[in-house]
Amino acid sequence: MSSRKSLHIALIGAGRIGSFHAESIARRIPNARLVAVADPAPGAARRLADTLDCEVAHTDPTALWSDPDVDAVLIATPARFHTPLAEAAANAGKHVFCEKPMALTIAEADRVIAAAAANGVQLQVGFNRRWDRAFAEGRAAIDAGKVGTPQLLRSLTRDPGPFRADPAKIPLWTIFFETLIHDFDTLLWLNAGARPVEVHAMADALVRPDAKAGGHLDTAVVTIRFDNGALAVAEANFCATYGYDIRGEVFGSGGMVTMGDVQRSSLRLFDGSGVSSDTWRLDTHHFVDAYTAQIQHFVDVVLQRVEARGPTGAHARAALAVALACIESVKLGRSVALSEVVSP
Amino acid sequence: MSSRKSLHIALIGAGRIGSFHAESIARRIPNARLVAVADPAPGAARRLADTLDCEVAHTDPTALWSDPDVDAVLIATPARFHTPLAEAAANAGKHVFCEKPMALTIAEADRVIAAAAANGVQLQVGFNRRWDRAFAEGRAAIDAGKVGTPQLLRSLTRDPGPFRADPAKIPLWTIFFETLIHDFDTLLWLNAGARPVEVHAMADALVRPDAKAGGHLDTAVVTIRFDNGALAVAEANFCATYGYDIRGEVFGSGGMVTMGDVQRSSLRLFDGSGVSSDTWRLDTHHFVDAYTAQIQHFVDVVLQRVEARGPTGAHARAALAVALACIESVKLGRSVALSEVVSP
Amino acid sequence: MSSRKSLHIALIGAGRIGSFHAESIARRIPNARLVAVADPAPGAARRLADTLDCEVAHTDPTALWSDPDVDAVLIATPARFHTPLAEAAANAGKHVFCEKPMALTIAEADRVIAAAAANGVQLQVGFNRRWDRAFAEGRAAIDAGKVGTPQLLRSLTRDPGPFRADPAKIPLWTIFFETLIHDFDTLLWLNAGARPVEVHAMADALVRPDAKAGGHLDTAVVTIRFDNGALAVAEANFCATYGYDIRGEVFGSGGMVTMGDVQRSSLRLFDGSGVSSDTWRLDTHHFVDAYTAQIQHFVDVVLQRVEARGPTGAHARAALAVALACIESVKLGRSVALSEVVSP
Amino acid sequence: MSSRKSLHIALIGAGRIGSFHAESIARRIPNARLVAVADPAPGAARRLADTLDCEVAHTDPTALWSDPDVDAVLIATPARFHTPLAEAAANAGKHVFCEKPMALTIAEADRVIAAAAANGVQLQVGFNRRWDRAFAEGRAAIDAGKVGTPQLLRSLTRDPGPFRADPAKIPLWTIFFETLIHDFDTLLWLNAGARPVEVHAMADALVRPDAKAGGHLDTAVVTIRFDNGALAVAEANFCATYGYDIRGEVFGSGGMVTMGDVQRSSLRLFDGSGVSSDTWRLDTHHFVDAYTAQIQHFVDVVLQRVEARGPTGAHARAALAVALACIESVKLGRSVALSEVVSP
Structure with a gap:
């Protein structure tokens, strides 16, 4: 990934705001690329992926963890899935942009923060x-x-x-x-x-x-x-x-x-x-x-051009x-x- | 008049704006008193005067020129009468507050200005x-x-x-x-x-x-x-x-x-x-x-408490x-x- | 008083807001007259009265209770005096315009409300x-x-x-x-x-x-x-x-x-x-x-021209x-x- | 070009506004690509092209006419060059986005309009x-x-x-x-x-x-x-x-x-x-x-997805x-x- 000019992002959660973020990645952020969409609802990921010229669609997001084409995930599922997905993604070495709320308990928040730290990945939260x-x-x-x-x-x-x-x-x-x-x-x-x-x-x-x-x-x-x-x-x-x-x-x-x-x-x-x-x-x-700017910043941070100044796991906590x-x-x-x- | 605490003003022209000014004089300006209303329309002056506890009403404004109870006139007639009334009032020694336009020709304007100057009366124009x-x-x-x-x-x-x-x-x-x-x-x-x-x-x-x-x-x-x-x-x-x-x-x-x-x-x-x-x-x-303030200023100027800074005949010209x-x-x-x- | 065309009001409390109210009464409300000023501070009532062409000044407000020239009082003293003055004024048959707060305890509020009711006087509070x-x-x-x-x-x-x-x-x-x-x-x-x-x-x-x-x-x-x-x-x-x-x-x-x-x-x-x-x-x-309108309303209510719709003792309570x-x-x-x- | 998913645009004029437009093409419009920059000032085109990952730079814009990789030109030169460049580009079969003013005489305007019509290319003017x-x-x-x-x-x-x-x-x-x-x-x-x-x-x-x-x-x-x-x-x-x-x-x-x-x-x-x-x-x-939207529209029109509703040569005239x-x-x-x- 280090030599890529664009950040390869997978979306998890093809609902209203997830679809909007996918469109931002695909169309409004030049140095990002939407490389996969995951959503458990039958056909949802596929339909969204198709409209955005993205080839990969999954019903199971865990399929992303081992995909070397995925540098980062954007988590836009219902709130109760945020923590497990963010933690797993971090543990798989993926950078994480997580919609709010990142967690529903302090213990959960601590787990995500720890996973990101342990794996050296960026963790940004969607306080737009x-x-x-x-x-x-x-x-x-x-x-x-x-x-x-x-x-x-x-x-x-x-x-x-x-x-x-x-x-x-x-x-x-x-x-x-x-x-x-x-x-x-x-x-x-x-x-x-x-x-x-x-x-x-x-x-x-x-x-x-x-x-x-x-x-x-x-x-x-x-x-x-x-x-x-x-x-x-x-x-x-x-x-x-x-x-x-x-x-x-x-x-x-x-x-x-x-x-x-x-x-x-x-x-x-x-x-x-x-x-x-x-x-x-x-x-x-x-x-x-604002929605575009926050993802743009996340992308720029991961591509190592700028210092991170977005809301982190600690702010979410x-x-x-x-x-x-x-x-x-x-x-x-x-x-x-x-x-x-x-x-x- | 010099010893009066209130300026005694007669209104000429009991139409929409004249009636409003009369009400300002009677109700909104403590050191002014509405002492007469003149309007050629039968009954118009009387009706307005009655609503404002003013005793004197005329159909002929020239009746005001010789009335010692009148210190000043406020002219709110149709525009074509402004000049003759303003000139006559000034020549009768009455201070003049004249609605715009004070005159319709330069010669008319000059006549009003000259009359005010010759008689030493205040001349203020209604540029509110x-x-x-x-x-x-x-x-x-x-x-x-x-x-x-x-x-x-x-x-x-x-x-x-x-x-x-x-x-x-x-x-x-x-x-x-x-x-x-x-x-x-x-x-x-x-x-x-x-x-x-x-x-x-x-x-x-x-x-x-x-x-x-x-x-x-x-x-x-x-x-x-x-x-x-x-x-x-x-x-x-x-x-x-x-x-x-x-x-x-x-x-x-x-x-x-x-x-x-x-x-x-x-x-x-x-x-x-x-x-x-x-x-x-x-x-x-x-x-x-603004409507009240301009008449208040006129009153205060005539009662000699403040320097005149309102629009004059020269500004109207x-x-x-x-x-x-x-x-x-x-x-x-x-x-x-x-x-x-x-x-x- | 019933035949008066102007309401005769005495001010109690010649501080900042009291002085302003006195000026409103004297200059901005045509059917009100400032007939007395009371303030315990030596000279304060006199000085304010003089600037507003008001003849009567007291250091003791209780002097107002028996003055037949006083129809109403406007209470603008420090807050702790509001209740006793409002109660006494009402009991003296004076209409009461009381600055806020009308009282500092519920019992006090009830006393003022009762006094106004018992004496049939208007009671309006200064919620401007x-x-x-x-x-x-x-x-x-x-x-x-x-x-x-x-x-x-x-x-x-x-x-x-x-x-x-x-x-x-x-x-x-x-x-x-x-x-x-x-x-x-x-x-x-x-x-x-x-x-x-x-x-x-x-x-x-x-x-x-x-x-x-x-x-x-x-x-x-x-x-x-x-x-x-x-x-x-x-x-x-x-x-x-x-x-x-x-x-x-x-x-x-x-x-x-x-x-x-x-x-x-x-x-x-x-x-x-x-x-x-x-x-x-x-x-x-x-x-x-707003300050003028509330006193104007009080005056108009007492002079019996309009229905009372200002804040009352019950609202203050x-x-x-x-x-x-x-x-x-x-x-x-x-x-x-x-x-x-x-x-x- | 018909099968391209992105419109290939060459910029002519690497001044302040040209550079801004080039950046829009390169970064803010997903289905456009900046394929060349032309500017007679030594090094100007090269410097701008480099910052935007564009490979081709010319000092002579006429080099663009025969380049099959160029679908369209955006003209942002000093005004006096707009007409000849727009006309030549149209005659070379390139679509034209021309900054205002498109022409300085009616005859010039007519020439550009005629060239675009004769060659069946889009002509849009920068009335942003x-x-x-x-x-x-x-x-x-x-x-x-x-x-x-x-x-x-x-x-x-x-x-x-x-x-x-x-x-x-x-x-x-x-x-x-x-x-x-x-x-x-x-x-x-x-x-x-x-x-x-x-x-x-x-x-x-x-x-x-x-x-x-x-x-x-x-x-x-x-x-x-x-x-x-x-x-x-x-x-x-x-x-x-x-x-x-x-x-x-x-x-x-x-x-x-x-x-x-x-x-x-x-x-x-x-x-x-x-x-x-x-x-x-x-x-x-x-x-x-607005600057981005106008070029986005131009691109979308040429890629045949939407009806043209931007300002044309006739509006410029x-x-x-x-x-x-x-x-x-x-x-x-x-x-x-x-x-x-x-x-x-």
């Missing part, structure tokens, strides 16, 4: 928000001291409606493990150098109250206290009628930065109803550049700890110290 | 835009050198639709004399110290093409060249479906300022249609503070000259030098 | 945010069903820096009693018809960490759960370098409204540093219209209950049910 | 603004009737300062031929179906007044009257201190659309100076997506006619009919 222009510029402004010491932070995720999924098929605690995990990583990343110490969460089923009895939660507000004093709020909801809404705010002793706008372009329409603009409806539209504390907080109805869910 | 917060701050920024030397300016007026007036009852050239006169004053005021030297105008009846044969014009674009090199565009239309649209822009060697927003408040609504905001529908809503040059330009189909319509 | 154009339009949009059922709300207050006060002179819990009380009222008012059931608060001294030992708190994040399921966040900080920042957000099943903008006007400056706008630096600038629950939450380090601090 | 998301959405809104019949249009170009070029080396009339040509195309495209009938231009050397004697012009305002009555303003300046400013506005009988924002991302910084945002400093940053009328207008000091410079 870091690669968005506004969020990246926001972090740079914070690093440059433009907001002083952070005191109040906010990060929110609102998925676009209508909400059509069957709540019964959504794993418990998804709002923390899969949705707010983005906001936890964002807050930890923006409040760089500080560590979360205490978490309080309120959550409910407001979009689908009928599904609450089954444990489904679709709306949550989380407060986090950091060891530098900063207080942060993370907020999520599964059904924003107006589209995909991702925003961040960092207020500090010296000022504030805000990031994120649901407005899709600079187009404004003025008519009898007033002034209006279209909004982002899909993450893959809003964050197409830190965000996971906040999610676990949130779940405890909801269960216990009180604030939870991070030290209750993870040893430092 | 100067008193809007954003425009005032824009001029201050320009004065502070923040845009450097102006090079490109823009001012526009779009009246809110639907257009319901009968074009046959609108005087010829109204778009220049009554609408764009605001923009001409704004441009001359923002490009402070420079003088317009050349004007080119294109105009048409696009809102009511059927009225074009009668000479009605409802849409115009004017280019002005100033003696400091700056090029300015003024633009007007009588029917903006989205409301009342007033904007200004000054671009210079050091930067740019923009002023004006049709958005009515900071409220934004996000729903299935995207993001939207309400717009200003009426000048008297958008500019309620300068804006009128641009309007006259526009009319020539439309008639002749070519650029017109200011020197063709007015001696400096 | 309700009178801001954007917030009022936001509530109207919610009432019109444009956001559906509220699910996530946000209200924040950030006072303009620099923070110059002596923390030792600020009463304990001021951030809840005097600052966030605005946000609590705003949230209860926007989530109309719902009742808060549970509160969680995190607070700290981040602006002045040296003052924390003395109990001073300057930064807080509060989460509120309502009985309609909605989750709300209120947030405050005493030192925003960029000025006075008041924002609101209501997200629901049908959409979202956002209210509040720190940008002072539509002026935008473009230069080598990018695009910039000025911000609001003072509440009395940002909310001059409801917001106070949230503040009390916050204080318990901070003391106990856990969520607090509203039922723990107030009987329904 | 059409491919910007906001402008494309604006045109779609107009097509959907959302602004009704266009009445007032505006398009502007302000190049980012500081202005460092030597005016003596800039060809005469560049502001019309190379800068405003973008705005003319944009206006003609947005006011779809209408034809320009009359043009008036004012231009000056305000950025570099010292260069005016040499004929250099850096600031211009153009008014265009269309045969559907619409009046349009195009405006340009060579030195905007705040960056690259491209905006469009179409006002019509039913509403208005505005397009373009100098703000670079959604990041906003709030500090002691107010609120600020960064601006776009370079066209290749602001329009990276139409925009050129406006530029020629502007030049006449400046020379003659009067409005110029389009019929004076081109037969329909």
Whole structure:
């Protein structure tokens, strides 16, 4: 592989976001090549591979471990498979780009981190928000001291409606493990150098109250206290009628930065109803550049041209700890110290 | 009058804007008092006076000239009466606040200016835009050198639709004399110290093409060249479906300022249609503070507490000259030098 | 009084906000008259009265109770005097406009409410945010069903820096009693018809960490759960370098409204540093219209022309209950049910 | 070529924008391949080719005509070479993507159009603004009737300062031929179906007044009257201190659309100076997506997958006619009919 000009990547998981990543690899990243697709659903891998001129398709991802044409894997399966696949891939010497959440327990996270370290492979996690222009510029402004010491932070995720999924098929605690995990990583990343110490969460089923009895939660507000004093709020909801809404705010002793706008372009329409603009409806539209940039970076790191600065296993573990504390907080109805869910 | 704590003002012209000004005098300006209303339409003055607890109403404005209870007049009649009323009021020793346009010919303008000077009365013209917060701050920024030397300016007026007036009852050239006169004053005021030297105008009846044969014009674009090199565009239309649209822009060697927003408040609504905001529908809503501030200033000047800094007869004359040059330009189909319509 | 055309109001408390209100009464509200000023500080009432052409000044506010020229009082003293003054004024038959907080305990709130009811006087509380154009339009949009059922709300207050006060002179819990009380009222008012059931608060001294030992708190994040399921966040900080920042957000099943903008006007400056706008630096600038509108409404209600729709003693009591629950939450380090601090 | 999966493109002109396009071809467009670079400057083609892993470099572009590995050329030379190169390439059977302006006279434009038609090759012109998301959405809104019949249009170009070029080396009339040509195309495209009938231009050397004697012009305002009555303003300046400013506005009988924002991302910084945002400093940053999309479209058209909808030789000719009328207008000091410079 060392002499290759392009990184050969296999995709595992040919669902919505996996297919999008495959297309990024095949079409938007010049020095990457999609060399295989794996998905247990009959025909799914084959169909995706065909549309992207990729020859190899598997129903069993373990077939990739021994394939010398595969330099790296991108894991975009349902969350519960992330850990075993990431660990196995690392142990097979493959570089790993893993969608969030990398793991659902601290022990799992530790296993993936250890496997990557032991095998000397890159391990990057899909916290795409870091690669968005506004969020990246926001972090740079914070690093440059433009907001002083952070005191109040906010990060929110609102998925676009209508909400059509069957709540019964959504794993418990998804709002923390899969949705707010983005906001936890964002807050930890923006409040760089500080560590979360205490978490309080309120959550409910407001979009689908009928599904609450089954444990489904679709709306949550989380407060986090950091060891530098900063207080942060993370907020999520599964059904924003107006589209995909991702925003961040960092207020500090010296000022504030805000990031994120649901407005899709600079187009404004003025008519009898007033002034209006279209909004982002899909993450893959809003964050197409961020989604591409994170994989581009992964590729460039592996091809050894640049220093790794993407989110790693350790970042995934830190965000996971906040999610676990949130779940405890909801269960216990009180604030939870991070030290209750993870040893430092 | 010298010992009065409130300025006693008589309104002449009880139409839409006159009634609004009367209400400002009676209700929004503590040191002013509405002491009389005059309007030739039977009952119009009486009805307005009654709603504002004003006792005196006339159908003949000349009754005001000899009334010692009247310190000042606010002239808000149809434009063709502005000059004779302003001149007569000044000659009667009354201070004059005159709605735009103060005059329709340079000779008329000179007569009003001379009468005010001869009688030592204040003469202020209703160029309200100067008193809007954003425009005032824009001029201050320009004065502070923040845009450097102006090079490109823009001012526009779009009246809110639907257009319901009968074009046959609108005087010829109204778009220049009554609408764009605001923009001409704004441009001359923002490009402070420079003088317009050349004007080119294109105009048409696009809102009511059927009225074009009668000479009605409802849409115009004017280019002005100033003696400091700056090029300015003024633009007007009588029917903006989205409301009342007033904007200004000054671009210079050091930067740019923009002023004006049709958005009515900071409220934004996000729903299935995207993001939207309400717009200003009426000048008297958008500019309620500016309309009040200009009369407040007039009152304070007359009561001798502050130095006059409002638009005067000379400013009205300068804006009128641009309007006259526009009319020539439309008639002749070519650029017109200011020197063709007015001696400096 | 019944035959008066203007409401005669006495101000109690000639500090910063009291002086501003006095000026509103004297200059911005045509059918109100400032007839007396009371303040215990030697000379303070007299000095303010003189600047506003008001003849009567007292150092003892109780002198107002028997003055037949006083129809109503506006109480703008330090918070701890609000309850006794409001109660005494009501018992003297004076209408009461009371700055927030109206009371510091539920028992106190009940006493003021009872006194107003027993004496048949109006009681309005200074929750000025309700009178801001954007917030009022936001509530109207919610009432019109444009956001559906509220699910996530946000209200924040950030006072303009620099923070110059002596923390030792600020009463304990001021951030809840005097600052966030605005946000609590705003949230209860926007989530109309719902009742808060549970509160969680995190607070700290981040602006002045040296003052924390003395109990001073300057930064807080509060989460509120309502009985309609909605989750709300209120947030405050005493030192925003960029000025006075008041924002609101209501997200629901049908959409979202956002209210509040720190940008002072539509002026935008473009230069080598990018695009910039000025911000609001003072509440009395940002909310001059809202401050005036609330007193205007009070006056109009008493003069019997309009139905009362301003915040009453009951609203002050409801917001106070949230503040009390916050204080318990901070003391106990856990969520607090509203039922723990107030009987329904 | 018919069986190729990638379009083989040769770049002619390895200057700033040519190099950027070469990079787009090599890195951002998966089904295109950069197969050669030609530039007469010694070493220029070689250096660029090397950075992009392209093997072939020429100092003489005519070497490309007979190269069977070249399917298409992208012409990014100085403007005066566009016509001969485009014509020769078409006659050699190469598809042509030509930077604006395609020609400097109507006769030249006709020659290129004829050569492309005679040889059955694609001819697309680099009017990149059409491919910007906001402008494309604006045109779609107009097509959907959302602004009704266009009445007032505006398009502007302000190049980012500081202005460092030597005016003596800039060809005469560049502001019309190379800068405003973008705005003319944009206006003609947005006011779809209408034809320009009359043009008036004012231009000056305000950025570099010292260069005016040499004929250099850096600031211009153009008014265009269309045969559907619409009046349009195009405006340009060579030195905007705040960056690259491209905006469009179409006002019509039913509403208005505005397009373009100098703000670079959604990041906003709030500090002691107010609120600020960064601006776009370079066209290749602001329009990276538009620049890529136009070449992507060209490639897709040639590879026969999609119908051609990009700007063609006829569009280049139409925009050129406006530029020629502007030049006449400046020379003659009067409005110029389009019929004076081109037969329909």
